[in-house]
Amino acid sequence: MQKVNTVDTNTLSQKMVYLERETKTLFLSGEWQITNANVLQTQLQNLNAQSIKKVDASKIEYIDTIGMLVIREFLQKIKIDKPDIESIIFKKLREFVAIFDTPVIPESTPIEKKPESPFRSLIDGFVLFVGFFGEITLNIFKEFLNPLLWRAKEVGKQVEQTGAKAVGIVGLSAFLVGLVIAYQVGVQIEKIGANIFIVDMISISSMRELVPLITAIIVAGRSGSSYTAQIGVMKITEELDAMRVLGFEPFRFIVLPRIIGLIFAMPLLVFFADMIAMVGGAFVANLQLGISYHAFAQRLYEAFALKHFYIGMVKAPFFALIIATIGCYRGFQVTGDSQSIGIFTTRSVVDSIFAVIFCDAIFSIILTRMDI
Amino acid sequence: MKLLVKVKDLVTILGGRIIHDGLSFSVNEGEIFGILGGSGSGKSTVLRAMTLLGKFQKGNIEILGYDLGHITDEVSNMLRLKWGVLFQSGALFTSLTVAENIEVILKEHTNLSPALINDIIRLKIRMVGLPDYTANLYPRELSGGMKKRASLARALAMDPKILFLDEPTSGLDPIGARAFDELIVNLRNMLGLTVIMITHDPDSIQTVLDRMVIIGDGKSLIEGNLEQVKISTNPLVTKFFTKLDYNNKT
Numbered sequence: 267m268q269k270v271n272t273v274d275t276n277t278l279s280q281k282m283v284y285l286e287r288e289t290k291t292l293f294l295s296g297e298w299q300i301t302n303a304n305v306l307q308t309q310l311q312n313l314n315a316q317s318i319k320k321v322d323a324s325k326i327e328y329i330d331t332i333g334m335l336v337i338r339e340f341l342q343k344i345k346i347d348k349p350d351i352e353s354i355i356f357k358k359l360r361e362f363v364a365i366f367d368t369p370v371i372p373e374s375t376p377i378e379k380k381p382e383s384p385f386r387s388l389i390d391g392f393v394l395f396v397g398f399f400g401e402i403t404l405n406i407f408k409e410f411l412n413p414l415l416w417r418a419k420e421v422g423k424q425v426e427q428t429g430a431k432a433v434g435i436v437g438l439s440a441f442l443v444g445l446v447i448a449y450q451v452g453v454q455i456e457k458i459g460a461n462i463f464i465v466d467m468i469s470i471s472s473m474r475e476l477v478p479l480i481t482a483i484i485v486a487g488r489s490g491s492s493y494t495a496q497i498g499v500m501k502i503t504e505e506l507d508a509m510r511v512l513g514f515e516p517f518r519f520i521v522l523p524r525i526i527g528l529i530f531a532m533p534l535l536v537f538f539a540d541m542i543a544m545v546g547g548a549f550v551a552n553l554q555l556g557i558s559y560h561a562f563a564q565r566l567y568e569a570f571a572l573k574h575f576y577i578g579m580v581k582a583p584f585f586a587l588i589i590a591t592i593g594c595y596r597g598f599q600v601t602g603d604s605q606s607i608g609i610f611t612t613r614s615v616v617d618s619i620f621a622v623i624f625c626d627a628i629f630s631i632i633l634t635r636m637d638i
Numbered sequence: 639m640k641l642l643v644k645v646k647d648l649v650t651i652l653g654g655r656i657i658h659d660g661l662s663f664s665v666n667e668g669e670i671f672g673i674l675g676g677s678g679s680g681k682s683t684v685l686r687a688m689t690l691l692g693k694f695q696k697g698n699i700e701i702l703g704y705d706l707g708h709i710t711d712e713v714s715n716m717l718r719l720k721w722g723v724l725f726q727s728g729a730l731f732t733s734l735t736v737a738e739n740i741e742v743i744l745k746e747h748t749n750l751s752p753a754l755i756n757d758i759i760r761l762k763i764r765m766v767g768l769p770d771y772t773a774n775l776y777p778r779e780l781s782g783g784m785k786k787r788a789s790l791a792r793a794l795a796m797d798p799k800i801l802f803l804d805e806p807t808s809g810l811d812p813i814g815a816r817a818f819d820e821l822i823v824n825l826r827n828m829l830g831l832t833v834i835m836i837t838h839d840p841d842s843i844q845t846v847l848d849r850m851v852i853i854g855d856g857k858s859l860i861e862g863n864l865e866q867v868k869i870s871t872n873p874l875v876t877k878f879f880t881k882l883d884y885n886n887k888t
Contacts, residue, residue, distance in 0.1 A: 300797050304749045330797035331765070331829070332750070335757045504729035511689055511723045512743055513715055 283309040285317065292318050295325035298333025307336045315344040391599060398595045402525075405517045417523050424527025428489040429534055435488070436481055440539035443476050444468060444546025452554045461555045465565040468547035474574040477539045479626055482585040485532065486618040490593035493524055494614040497597025498607040506598075525590040532586035533579055540578065573638060581629055585622050592618040640667040642702060642800065642832050643688065649696035650683055657683050659856035660697070665849075670826055670833040672843060672850035676878065679853045681836045682804060688834070689723050689802055690714055702799065719747055721800040722793030726808060728785040730777040736763065736788045737773035743795045762791040767821055783814045787821075794825070801825075803835035807842055815839060819846045840882045852878060 282296035283306060292313070298306060321341070329337075409415040451467045497520060500506050506516050544566070551557040557565075596614035600606045643665040650658040657680040665671040673681045686692030688699055690706065699706040702720060704713055730739050740759045744750060750758070763773055766787040777785060786806065793801060806822065807815035819842050826833055837843060843850065844864065851861040854874040860867050868879060 300748060300750075303754065304751065307751065307754060331761055331794075332754070332758055332797055335754060335761060339754070339757065499732075503732060504725045504727055505731055507691055508723075508725060508729040508731070510691060511718055511721075513718045513747065 282306060283313070285313060287317070290317055290319035292321045293325060294321065294323040294337070295327070297328040298326060298336065299328065299330045300332045303332045303336050306333070307339075310336065310340040318344055394599060395595060398598060399591075401517055402521070402591065405522060409518065409522060415518075416526060417519065420519070420523035421527045421530070424523050425531045427492075428485065428528050429531030432485065432488055432531075432535060433538060436484055436535050436539050437542045439480050439484055440472075440477055440542040441546040443480055444472055444543035444548075445550050447471055447476070448547040448550035449554065452550060456555060461557060462561070462565055464547075464551050464555060464557065465562055466569050468551070469544065469566055469570045470574050472543040472547070473540050473570075473578045475578070475626070475630075477543050478536050478578045478581045478585065479622070481532070481536050481539050481582075482589065482622045483619055485528070485535065485586070486589045486593075486622065487615055489528060490589045490618045491611050491615050493590065493593030494597040494600075494611045495607055497594055498600030498610060501598065501600050502607070521594045524594055525587065528586040528590040529583045533582040536579060536582040540575065577629075577633060577638070581626065584625055584629075588621045588625055589618045592621060641665070642667045643671075643834065644698070644700040645684065645688070646700070647697040648684065648687070648694055648699065650680065650687065650692070650694045652683065656856055658694070658697075658853075661853065661856060661858055662697075663851040663858050663861050665832060665834055667832055668826070668830055669848040670822065670835065670846055672847040673834065673836045673853065674838075674843065674850055674878070675853035676881075680856060681853060684853070685802055685804055685834075685836055689721065690718065719796050720798055721802060722796070722798035723802045724786070724790050724793045724804065724806060726804040728777065728789040730785060730789050730792065732777050735774050735776055736768075736780070736791070739777075739788065739792045740795045743792065747796065758795070762794055763788075765794065765825070766791045767817075782809050783818070786810065786818065790821075794829075797829070799832060801831050801833045803833065803837075805836050805838065807837065807839045812841075816841065822846060843882070854878070 282294065282298070282302075284293045284295070285291075286293065323337070326333075447468050448464060451464055455461060455464050455467070497506075500520070506520075509516050509519065548557075548559055548562040551562055552559060593614050596610040596617070600610050641664050645664065646662050648658045648661040649656070650661075661680070661684060663673075673684065675681050683692060687694045688701065688706070694707070697707075701717065704717060706714075706717075709717070730736070731742070734742060737759050740762055741755060744755045744758060748755075759773060760770065763770065768784060768787050768791065772780065772784060772788065777788070780788060786809075790806075801822075803822070807818050810818060819839075822833060822835075823846055825831060835842075835847075837847075847864065849861065849863050850867060852859045852867065852875055859872050859875050860870045867875065870876070
């Protein structure tokens with residue numbers, strides 16, 4: 267949103283602050299308000315304090331509290347004992363500060379609950395979903411394509427929350443994935459004496475399919491659910507409405523940073539998990555089949571086609587988009603009571619895991635058809 | 639007297655239900671105007687429509703000379719800064735302190751210097767009768783009445799021309815409620831605000847409101863000051879006041 271006082275009021279405010287050199291009187295006039303307060307403040311600051319003996323504010327047509335603060339600060343600075351202005355405006359200002367001082371005792375209000383038919387909410391849900399995607403698409407065209415409009419700080423915070431803080435659990439899971447595949451494959455492969463092929467099996471299956479999938483599932487449970495719960499609570503407490511009336515579009519301030527943040531964080535997590543899964547695999551290969559770490563690495567270098575790694579990485583941002591979108595969308599669906607937060611958080615996780623698997627299947631079909 | 643808000647033949651349909659069916663009323667500059675009516679009569683809905691939070695199907699809402707049905711995004715953004723809204727539950731940003739709740743608006747929408755912003759925050763907090771130390775408290779650490787005052791301070795951050803209040807005294811005890819009423823009248827007198835409030839509180843209706851509209855059956859049953867409204871022979875209006883008096887006695 268446009269800042270309200272970027273308007274160039276220089277010419278206007280020069281007349282609003284006018285110093286008559288002969289009489290050393292400062293004339294203030296016009297409308298002193300929030301929209302031009304900073305310009306007027308600079309004007310006043312640039313004046314030479316010694317050359318003012320009197321301040322005449324009788325020509326001020328309108329003044330708000332911010333205008334008053336600017337003038338008060340200026341009067342304190344120039345240390346004029348009895349400016350003419352005192353009687354007109356500062357009677358008001360002193361009143362503001364002095365009058366109200368009554369303590370208030372709180373009382374709790376009961377929460378109302380209303381039943382809703384499931385069919386109705388299904389239709390509402392669909393309508394909301396279409397609207398939500400429309401808004402995302404619009405906003406992505408308007409802002410996603412222009413990195414200058416991103417809330418960089420907010421996006422960074424989301425990358426930290428969803429990426430950096432998930433490293434532990436994602437790493438541990440990936441290690442276990444590598445370990446489990448290695449064990450299961452190892453038993454079979456030992457029977458036919460093709461020990462070294464365990465490297466191919468582990469690397470392809472984990473980097474191409476399992477690691478991105480497991481990472482996505484963990485992120486869905488970890489971050490998708492928190493998106494839903496956060497937004498849901500903000501909706502219940504009318505915070506979202508408050509943001510709208512104050513000119514903060516929730517899509518720009520809440521949804522986009524989460525989607526963009528996760529799109530950044532997810533590939534990083536998958537890359538990290540890929541490496542850890544290899545470590546887990548190598549560990550078991552060494553333990554069970556006696557393949558040295560060196561031989562494991564050698565074989566990996568010779569036999570592993572990089573395209574499998576790339577395919578896994580390409581999937582990551584798509585999974586991120588799915589998880590963040592569903593998480594935020596379900597958050598906006600939360601209604602009135604705190605129970606619905608639980609319901610929609612559950613739905614958010616279940617839906618996003620399903621959607622991730624569905625998306626993975628589509629990737630498999632397309633890539634197989636394309637012979638990749 | 640200048641007309642600031644004009645609602646004309648408003649029709650609102652929410653989820654297939656007709657909420658307003660030709661609702662009209664107008665608010666003059668500088669007055670405290672009440673929107674009254676039974677539960678579900680669409681008081682909050684018209685307030686949401688006036689603050690650009692809700693949509694309406696037919697009719698006009700004209701605020702500060704702009705027809706809300708036909709305005710560009712730029713104008714609506716400009717208008718939003720010209721009014722303040724106090725939500726029923728306060729709706730402070732829970733992750734920010736009281737001071738930050740006010741600061742974030744000024745930082746986003748103005749170029750004022752940090753020192754001046756700090757002064758504004760202190761002034762607003764004092765104006766609503768909160769002690770200075772509340773500035774650094776989070777909303778969860780405030781009592782119900784303090785929350786209301788803090789959100790009023792936030793609503794006043796940009797020195798709005800119009801203040802919308804959604805049941806400002808609900809959830810407050812009688813003493814706190816009267817204090818809040820007094821605060822609103824004082825603020826109106828000092829800042830020259832125009833206040834539009836939804837209220838159920840019989841005391842507020844008698845002591846605070848200059849004029850009011852009573853909504854029933856989706857229409858405005860009657861509009862005027864307390865004397866004019868009380869002598870109305872409309873059965874819905876008399877019913878409304880009998881109920882109020884009854885509640886008042888119990």
